[in-house]
Amino acid sequence: MKQHIERVESSQFSHSSYLGNIIQNELIASISTKIMDTMVTEVKQSKYYSIILDCIPDVSHQEQMSVVIRTVKMDKKSEIKEHFMGFLVASETTGLGLSSLIIKKLTELNILLEDCRGQSYDNGANMKGRNKGVQARLLEKNPRALYVPCGAHSLNLMISDAATASIDATSYFGTVQKLYNLFSASPQRWAILKNYVTVALKTWSDTRWESRINSIEAVRYQASNIREALLKVREVSDPLTKVEVQNLAEEVGSYRFIIYTVI
Template structure:
């Protein structure tokens, strides 16, 4: 909607004045005729239609509702006329479920008003219930809505949606399908949503950031779990921690501000809550949170993320302005990138200094304690690395004929080394190789024990002393 206040026409002013007069008269009638009677028998008599009509005279009556609908229709007609006068427009769409769990798509048209001085305006065309949020269905619904309002889609010169796959998809998304119909309807992703996603992804790759925001959520969950705990928190602090949002980082900034500037008070509130609660689990949780809030690592994270989100939030609010322009948005984002790059070089040292001062206020040692947990895989005895092959030649009697002479000598040398100790060996590799070559052909899948049984059965011990 445009931010400028709209002037009422003459008929609208007369309607408004008449509504005010009717409301004033109805209030007097209601005060005089609907006052509780003193006669008890009155409540036992049936209610007449005339009395029921008098009782239900209010702003939501059918006549007033019809007039409100007529006024809204007239406003919509004025909006459509302005869009046509501006000639070109940009579509802004977003989908969200309402309280009745129905998916509704909000439709906003962005135009450039050239009547006096050039002015960017945004006009809200209403909510449309959608059954499916696929790119095909959403694009069909928006085209039907424009056709219903008699707004020519051929004048569309821009699209602005969030980064959802159904909206920005290159093949099946809404922007792709509308581009097929009108290639000049250029798609520009929502800058504020994109910026929020960048910060969210940056936080997900840092273990410290994940732990920090997790403890912020635990703080809110702990105090909001019982009214007594919330009362204790309100007694100590002025800024209240809030529940986190995955996309709205402004809500997280409010919680970070509360911790950043009231860390000592929040820690005192946790200590008091620990003494007041009777549940042992809650006592342990309060103690753990108090220790975490007073830790040097947590305080550094609170200072760093407060500084970072303050920079981002300023840009985020400006990007959502109705009068925002593409070149200005690009300039704002570039300046934010420059500020974050400078903070990376020099901001962390300042954050450490501030965190140390907070530690001194809490009488806590400013030390970064290692909290890493070894993630090496546990190996059981049967999962150990395979031992090098030391008895291969003694385990492959069925393949002796396929083994070359050099390979056989090499494997026999391994057996000799395995059975050696202090320079002495149980066998001689050359003799073992020679005896194996002199063995008769043996059946397939012959085991070492079966080979030994064969030598004993044929009485070949003298011929094969090493094998025997």
């Protein structure tokens, strides 16, 4: 390709160079088709999968839904893979409209909905709604497609132009509050927490900001202990609570969360 472009630039060609926008678009389309076929093949080989959906308007103010399929590739070593299946133009942003759109896309790709074992969306009512949201409508067709809230949306992460991550203070303290709510909701969980920490978790006030210093003191110096307590709670929890506990354990153990706590 490099030699071909050099000959074109040096005017050695007296015929078509095949570098026009039409042929370029055809090449891109051919490559896209091949990549899509390969991804669909991998999804079918893995059989079970989860879907991750998100909606955002583009520059033309059309609502677009991104579709990602997550699988576990069983080779010599198991590997979690995520396949970006493209954008879908969402003319209707209701739970019915979006669920119909994703079902239609899966049908076109010849991927069976009954093999779906997980679904993850943002916190919008049209997505996570228990009655008319996407998760509810997909659960009607496949009760095994367990819904998991999107951790990125729950934390409200923002990526700056300098490629550094920052987190909204309200969302960060919301995570700290979730820790307190989880353990304080059950005497059994609180007893487990006390076995791992010396400084108990504390709640915080919406109006008294100084209370937030006390609320993160336990997290600041006992993050690893709190994570161990969460993993212990996970062992004695029901399936839905187990998912919430697992998400909190992963967040507390993340480098990002520890940095935010110190700051």
